[in-house]
Amino acid sequence: MSAPPVWTDASVNALIEQVRPLLVAQRYEEAEALLMPHLASGTGPIALWRLLAAALRPQGKLEATRAIQEMIVAQVPGDYSARFDLSETLLLLGDFERGWREYRYRYSLAHTASMERKVQRPRWNGQPMPGQTLLIHDEQGYGDTFQFMRMVPWAKRQSGARVVLEVNADTLSLARRLDGCDDIVVRGELPPPFHQHCEMMSLPMAIRLTLDDLPGPMPYLRADPERVAHWRRRLDALPRPLVALVWAGRPTHVNDANRSLRLDQLAPLALPGVGFVSIQKGPACVQAEAPPAGMPLVSLSDEIRDFDDTAAILSIVDLLVSVDSSPVHLAGALGCPCWTMLPFVPDWRWLMQRDDTPWYPHMRLFRQTRRGDWDDVISSMREALSRWAAERRA
Structure with missing residues (x-):
């Protein structure tokens, strides 16, 4: 040797x-x-x-x-x-x-230092703390907040504490309809006095989450009834079944090149009798001005003011088809049907080699079989969409 x-x-x-x-x-x-x-x-x-x-x-x-x-x-x-x-x-x-x-x-990395919350209180490690106050605060992207909100009532039960939830302003109204917290504050405001704290994405470690614990009670988020009524009137004349589309994530995301598409790549999904609405936000929403041939697409992007609007739309359409982005987590939390397109090696939360997810029982996963190849994903989705639309019409 x-x-x-x-x-x-x-x-x-x-x-x-x-x-x-x-x-x-x-x-x-x-x-x-x-x-x-x-x-x-x-x-x-x-x-x-x-x-x-x-x-x-x-x-x-x-x-x-x-x-x-x-x-x-x-x-x-x-x-x-x-x-x-x-x-x-x-x-x-x-x-x-x-x-x-x-x-x-x-939180020990250079690119995450800005997200770390400097708190002069101990981090909750799952122990009972009756009669005390536990501050739970969000920390990362919108999708992470929607995904891990489910654990706030779990933490309340396990801790026996008074729970204060701190979230960013964009998710505040949805958080107000979440069960299991005693008070809600907006990030940037001074929270009430508390004894211990926990980042929302540290809750799994504190409560010792296992795959068998998922998904928990579903749904755990609810759309605003007034917004639902508004969007029901807005979408009432559109053909059914109605599919919402999101084809690109946040451009600044570290892995965006591997998860985002162009709208024209979804052209094979343009099937007879299926209507589409775009709920795409960000720079990619302009692509909806020139949809693929044969795809009856109505862009709602400019009308969507916030996540409450998105939640209401998801509660009305028949299906969301999306890349890995915050709307899939919102749909999952609302219990709305969703098909999510994933790259060959996806984000950690989607696990491997399965077309379902323990996090969201109404979600189906469509995975790349070869790195960077979305054609097979969209071909499989076209076949599934054709069967799904036929069943809906029947």
């Missing part, structure tokens, strides 16, 4: 300079092939193992990725970035017990 190579800073840096451009260009197989001979002995610089994990994960080689990430964490336990990367792999594989523990390191 040949001896493992002797590494110098110069030789390590030279290999890193070869591999990084391949990762940036998403040429992951080439990056793996370049690294493997140097790490075949099972030893080598940590920096190269990090690059190998970054090459393996997008290929869906998650068990191999997990083994490397666990080795890095064991060797460098103070590397919080590595611990966060491991957490996302663990959660994607469904290992909630350890995944949630490692996920707490998300």
